Amino acid sequence: MPYVNIKVTDENVTTEQKSRLIEGVTDVLFEVLGKNPDSTYVVIDEVPLTDWGVGGVNVAEYRARRAATE
Structure with missing residues (x-):
């Protein structure tokens, strides 16, 4: 019974x-x-x-710093 946790930043990820x-x-x-999709x-x-x-x-902050150096 696999369990996968995906973490993404909350930047308008659509339902699709x-x-x-x-x-x-x-x-x-x-x-x-070969894991069964019904138990994934x-x-x-x-x-x-x-x-x-x-x-x-x-x-x-990381992105702001990078943008300032580009």
């Missing part, structure tokens, strides 16, 4: 995109490991930019 992710991950688990669980969490860190700062 989420459905495609769920279907794609389920298909890969079946194709690669996929959860998508949307995380605010300020709650996701990279390089010692939140993503909003």
Whole structure:
């Protein structure tokens, strides 16, 4: 019974995109490991930019710093 947790930043991920992710991950688990799609669980969490860190700062700050150097 596979459980996959996908975390993405909350930047307008559409229902269609989420459905495609769920279907794609389920298909890969079946194709690669033979896992039954009926017992495969996929959860998508949307995380605010300020709650996701990279390089010692939140993503909003990280992107602002990168934009300032481009």
